[in-house]
Amino acid sequence: MTSSSLSDSTPAAFEKPKTWEPMRFPLFRMFWAASLASNLGTWIHEIGASWLMTDLSDSPLLVSAVRTSMSLPILLLALPAGVLADRIDRRRLLIGTQFLMLVVAASMAFLTWTNQVHPAGLLGLTTLMGLGMVLHVPTWQACTPELVPRRLLPQAVSLGSISFNLARSVGPAIGGFLIGVWGPWSAFAMNAVSFAGVLFVLLTWKRETTEQHFGKSFSQSMMEGLRFALHERIMRNVLLRVFLFVLPASALWSQLPLLARFQLQWDSRGYGLMVCGLGVGAVLAAFSIDRLRYRFGSDRLLAGAMLLFSVFLALLAACTEQLPALLLMLPMGACWMIVLTTLNATAQMTLPQPLRARGMACYLTSLALAMSAGSMIWGQVAELGSPAVSLVVAAGLMAILVLPTRQASIGTALTETEESNG
Template sequence: MKLAISSPPGSVERKIARPRQSSASSPSPVTASEDVVSPAVPTALRPEPFWEPLRLRLFRFFWMASLASNLGTWIHEVGAGWLMTTLEGSPEMVAAVRTSMALPIVFLAIPAGVLADRFDKRRLLMMTQSLLLLVTATLAVLTWSGHITAWGLLMLTFVMGLGMVVHVPTWQSAIPELVPRNQISRAVGLGSISFNLARTMGPAIGGVLIAVLGIWSTFAINACTFAGVVVVLFLWKRTARESSRGRSFAASLRQGVRYVAMHRVMRNVMIGVVFFVLPGSSLWSLLPLFAKTELGWGSSGFGVMVACVGAGAVMGAALLPRLRHRFGSDRLVAVAMGMFASGLFVMSWSPRWEILLPAILVMGAGWMATLTTLNATAQITLPPRLRARGMGCYLTMMAGSMATGSFLWGQIAGRIGLGGAFQVAATAMVATAFAGLAFPLATRLDD
């Protein structure tokens, strides 16, 4: 990794018409071998592969650190959930572990975005990662020594949620500084891949660690991943600087919310998130019960279904640049939502596994394509001085829609059954996919 960056990678101009060797003298902070495409076929006719941002050394190191951190998070979640079952086995306390992590995101994502827009992002990320390292290391020691309690676990998990709510909008708003504008959508897609790879492998690794070393090891591994992120942040010599521009914290918050509400594309992104996540949350809220009651599968079968969602997301990411290049963002989102709805319809029939698992793969691809497109559109649309606040609004809208949808589909399933709930959710998603065309994104992500 380069230890000094003279200008942000987002300012790199891609050399297309010139031969490869002529770009060697470019003043770009990225070497020619990392940022040149073949001139034989114009970019307009041949979209770049989804992994293109990994040629950029700085982004590659950030992506590797993010993958390790995501993996550690999923390993940690397995350990925390299992630990609570040994401390206090009631369903309410087990469910409270995830709730204590999610609540800060719902209520504090926008204020956290204000912080990220007013203070240096690199220092803020180092502070949050150091806090998360301290919390997970403390949890590992207390668990290893046998001094952890149920309420102590919830308290430490809540503190982790506070750290994560600052970390996530700050991290996402930093992506446009790491890659050129025309690669932001691919960078966001690669972030989705790292998340889904971690979601696929993390629970299995966590189970092995618990069986071989004990629950404490899952927290220790997560602490090590946070330490790795801190190392990468130390090597990032960032030149951009944030400023409050003389505004108070409250005025900055109002400015960010007002921009998102008044800017047409950002407003449409928020509407798109609600249109998709509200019916789409039926999958995540009802999948464990579906696996247990409708299919008669145990925890391993449920793990296979979750892994299929992740695998579908990874495969969809490989095709996303070409599909977006051909169909555009608006039609792609509508088609992806239709794909997800088709999987919900299949689940409502409770078919055999050889039909169900391919449908879940399709749903994973639809989930990734929709949210990646909306996320990348937001990051491209937002001006740098408002980007973290805008991404805080995005995360708030997503978390609020997920929480509302989970409650809604649980109530519906209790009245008409799982199959009926999936049918209602699928019908609602088809309707919102068509309705979403009236709120265009109107942004080229590959220019």
Template sequence: MSSSSTRPIASPYASVVVDAAQSTPTQGRSAWEPLREPMFRLFWIASLASNLGTWIHEVGAGWLMTTLDATPEMVAAVRTSMALPIVFLAIPAGVLADRIDKRHLLIGTQSILLFVTAMLAVSTATGVITAWGLLAMTFVIGLGMVVHVPTWQSAIPELVPRWQISRAVGLGSISFNLARAVGPAIGGVLIALVGIWSTFAINAISFAGVLAVLLRWKRRTTEDSRGRSFLSSMRQGIRYVIWKRTMRHVMLGVVLFVLPGSALWSLMPLYAKTALGWGPSGFGILVAMIGLGAVIGASMLPRVRSRLGSDRTIACAMALYATGMLTLSFEPFWPVLLLATLLMGCGWMATLTTLNATAQITLPRRLRARGMGCYLTMMAGSMSLGSLVWGQTAGAIGMPNALMVAALAMMVTAGISLLLPLAATLDDA
């Protein structure tokens, strides 16, 4: 995901990033090559199922809130309550994942997520759920995810050779976006035919599937604190991210993209219901088009990045996303609306996949979970703050105007991103 080779810098963490062109064999350059690794293949299938359950769940949670309290602030609060734990706890969770056996941590988090989503399904089915109850359970799910996500991502390099890491991250993005293309539509159908509770039940089943794969995983490595205290380990990870130029630019790139881009995700359920007058199936189609666009973008990304380089690819992808959001603000005729969401999916995937893979390749193994914790903190913090800001903005000036302001803001941040070049770890891969 980035450009130009890296040189050591004057800092305690001046390790050199290995150029992907030097570490990648000339054979087997297919994007699907990591699936030849048996354990990664099981992880990928489990991740696809889990992502599918997550997107079905998100449609259910967003739509449920519109039936409990349809104000923009409360609808946006669903995403905020999921993101807040990541904002405050992702870095400590990364420290845990660098000190405690990753397999045990993942089994524990999946068990918690299974239990809470099952409870949410039951309480929704029995009609006892309230708006604040939904936010509370969503917050607990966020607590489970805050440990799961950095641990899961930092485990990827254990499952594939180093030269396949960027491809493995790309396959993770494809898994996520395939699920996003299909999951929301399934969620909409389930809500219409069975009821909102079924979306949460499906997610609980998906967590059970991931748990089954984790029980089969036999790790060959274990974590080591290297004699450092918890706080010392945390400071070490944060210092690396601050000192390492590539990581600083990755973090700033996340903020520049997600802060304005979160307007779409926080307001989408209400936009579909009030601005468009669509039901849950229509809402599912909107989100599915974004997912489909992301899958299309994933297939085009290597060629685009080889022509433009990572930095210009990110800037163009951000501009594409902003154009789609600006189009939505005019509430266009439905074919134009669907095309706009398709383009936004391409922009979303290209930007975040590039930033994520750059971080994973840049970080040394001993600091990878802490570094990814920092990455997730920046992403969740930007998403949480953005959801709050755009929810309040939509309440004050209306959703179309809020989307327009967010689109114009992203046009500006796309230009700023060109001033934050990334190191060349991906462009030649």
């Protein structure tokens, strides 16, 4: 897909691949199951870290800093990690990152269990977990096109999102239960266990080593990926739209623990249930995203989802009752999934194979920059006002940004590719 394809029109009818069609390929199924296990552990872990910080401190800034500390390594190191994934054997790199994250999660479990953790230590270990994630995510995503035919790549990306959101649907509830019964240490321990399944899949994957691009220096390879991402029109617009959506949307993630605990008077299980609602909404949206994309086109679909998210965010800020707040999680999760899955799939369809890991690293950098900056901004707004005020301001900003982001077209990168291969 090239930058010339900027039309937002709906293509003519043709036989479209089914959402679950990539599951016909055994290797993809194995990776999908491993990803589900890893995502489940990650969500349980995140619930544990966020809730533990509310035990250690009632400062909105420190609670927001948990998410920032996870995103900061991605912001600083995603592009070098992408270069690494394009230059060396991705399988070995993934094995190393899984082992690193297992050690960090186990350390967090031990320190929390023995009551030796404090806010600075929690943020430091969370940053180390983010370091493992920055090495893992672009490498893992760059492997996706090796698992299915190109025509099924949008469906493979959607299934990856389903895995992520299935885990989000169940993981927070499990995490809330574990925290309520045994304490936050059990959430970290469960995450450590989840890495074992991923390591098993990677150790049994017989992959031919193809990344040995030593003709250019490390810095030259990094600049090559950055130039492509910034100069190729579709990719540049994807990066812009990711940033302008996640910047205000990050208010939800950074302020939700405080909103659940103090405004809605919920315990850790209630907080987990709210995050679970986001995951359920996202999974439900996954089954209709292809139909919506063909009906409205990618650009209009993204604009609509972004506008709706801003409305629901403002409504959430006004909620003082638990049930209405929980119900709002469903459409917000759907909007989140529609925006990021569409942008992620467009990026993967646009990137050439030799630059795929570096290009996805640029995507993750844009997302992490918005998440880190947004979390700190909304934490500061909450310090000056309240979590509800922070959500209202973020909702207003997102509504204002709908029109300018609509001008940054991502065209028909998904539908045209499927049409030509259908």
